[in-house]
Amino acid sequence: MGSVKDVQSKKELDDAIRGPTPVVLHFWASWCEASKQMDQVFAHLATDFPHAFFLRVEAEEQPEISEAYAVSAVPYFVFCKDGKTVDTLEGANPSSLANKVAKVAGPANLAESAALASLGVAAGPTVLETVKELAKDNGSSHRESPSSDLNDKLKLHLQQLVNSHPIFLFMKGSPEEPKCGFSRKVVEILKEEGVQFGSFDILTDNEVREGMKKFSNWPTYPQLFCKGELLGGSDIAIALHESGELKDVFRDHGIPVVSSENKVGASAKPELPVSGKSGGVSDSTGLSAALASHLESLINLCPVMVFMKGKPEEPKCGFSRKVVEILQQEKVAFESFDVLSDDEVRQGLKVYSNWSSYPQLYIKGELIGGSDIVLEMQKSGELKNVLAEKGIVPKENCEDRLKNLISSSAVMLFMKGTPDAPRCGYSSKVVDALQKEGISFGSFDILSDEEVRQGLKTFSNWPTFPQLYYKGELIGGSDIVLEMHNNGELKSALSE
Incomplete structure (x- = not known):
């Protein structure tokens, strides 16, 4: 009680749900940024509502549990009471999560607060600030342009900062004197990777500090950018570094490695990236020519190709099952490859496609995305449009599209x-x-x-x-x- 526990088996979960204590489940994935943000709220809620069980389920690693609860996208929350599912929540919505937890778990373990009432969230002081900040950013993430609230002058200034170096870090303090442990860790990682980077101390300019949260749609610091694109915060930088993928990211973007004699941040002549081979794969990906050619031939084996866990008739994870169901609903002929049957393909395709998870859907050799993207495209009708534009299915007229x-x-x-x-x-x-x-x-x-x-x-x-x-x-x-x-x-x- 009062903390989050990772579920290791369906039996363990079934035993917890059968008991008299309310249970809140968080289905998450390590590659999903929204899952990581919501995990902060989830952990704080576990502290504020000590009379409930807060359990995490890694969705792809526990396919039996994910399938039992019809999980097709993360983050996903299930609320159980008296042995039954009483509510669910899909997506990153901190305020809704806090309210739904309050309904199933009873009053929070704290006194009434005017601030809580004004927020409309029945949560305690430890979760309040997290919910406020993430709720604000979560709301903005659904708008077409989260940075639309920024004036043109500030937006231009932030864009110039982001593009001032191939690798740029917004941090607390300076690389020589970080002012928080998270910033210090990212600086250490970049030094270990042997790359040059620019930095900006957000403690020195509150306009930049608040503006970057909207500009990047990322609520915390540090923020690490590569060639103008946000990689993420400290947790993502650490995970990429430990897995070796950060080095791959830098190599794929032609970021030169600085020799040990040079200081990080000093000027150095960039190494030119190797020219691309057929299929858009370059030697800088680290893949052998034979493997790259094999992956390319697999991707183009069929106009619609799914790399998944298991087979269409027997998927081994709920996400793969969902994509198969969507393609079947769209009445599309497709081929598949079971990545569990070939670890070289499984790991190699992550590098080839620059997509870290499975399933992966390709149409006419072009990566469409994973289950979340395919599901959203189907809901909006965009998937049918893409299939029609690629000549996979007949193009529907406006009336048919509206009916669908x-x-x-x-x-x-x-x-x-x-x-x-x-x-x-x-x-x-x-x-x-x-x-x-x-x-x-x-x-x-x-x-x-x-x-x-x-x-x-x-x-x-x-x-x-x-x-x-x-x-x-x-x-x-x-x-x-x-x-x-x-x-x-x-x-x-x-x-x-």
Whole structure:
């Protein structure tokens, strides 16, 4: 009690859930940045709610458990009480997590607080600041441009800092005198890797300190950039360093290694990267020509190719199973390769594709992504578009696309923005009404697709948004949904 425990087996989990104590499960993956952020909140909540079990499940390493709880994306949370699942939460939403924990685990072990009430989170003081900061950044991560709140002058200044060196570190203190242990550790790693880097002490400029959180959509420091792209914070830098992948990242980006005689940060002549071979693979990846050629031939074995754990008829992890199901739902012919059967391919493809996990979906030799991306693409209709553009399936007309989107979920909301970050008050009110009723629903951001936005007005003969559908039939807009909610008719109407 009061701490987080990693689950080692399904029997261990089943025994915990059968007991009288409420249980909160966090399904996570080591490669997922959102999982790592939410893990901070999860750990703090475990302290504030000592009368519940807080258990972590590494989703890919415990496929039996993940499949039992229908986990297809991480982070994912399951709330259990009296031996039953009473609620779930998908995605990185710190405030929702804190509220759902409070509902299942009872009052937090602390006195009433005006600050807590104003935040709307029934959590204790140890989690308060974490929830505030991560909730703010999580909300911004769903907007098209998290840096849109920054003025042009500051944005330009931050961009110039990020691009001032191939490797750049925003830290507390200086490399010679770090002001926090996390910054010190990243500096030590970069020195061990033998690379030059620039740095900026965020303690000297609060505008830069706060601005970079929005610019990079990353809530903490240090922040490590390579060729203008954010790699992450200290935990990611440490993991990449310990696995040897950080060296690969630097090599792939043509970052020169400084000889032991040179100081880190001193000027040095960069080594030119080796010119690329066919398939976009260069010697700088560290792959042999034979392995690179083998991987390329596997990727192009079929127009649609899945590298997965197990086989389509017998997947060995829930994420692989989900991608197979999606392709089958889209009625797409595909080939697969079981990465568990060949460790050389399993490790080599991570380097070749610069993608650290499985499954990996390729269409016409191009990496699409893993299960999270494929699932989101299917929900938005983008996967069907890509398949059509690549000539895998016939291109659907606008009306067929709208019908497929409307029927993609039993309850489907076409709105401005996303449920986590609505872009208009009417959409926000409808989302709030559905969530208060405990209704699961799919959604589509009509601001992201002008064809859907305009086409749906004609298709439904309804000129405004949001629009709510149930089993393919239009329910109405915000006025109708809110009236049904206030009259107590909404839940029954959406569950007939």
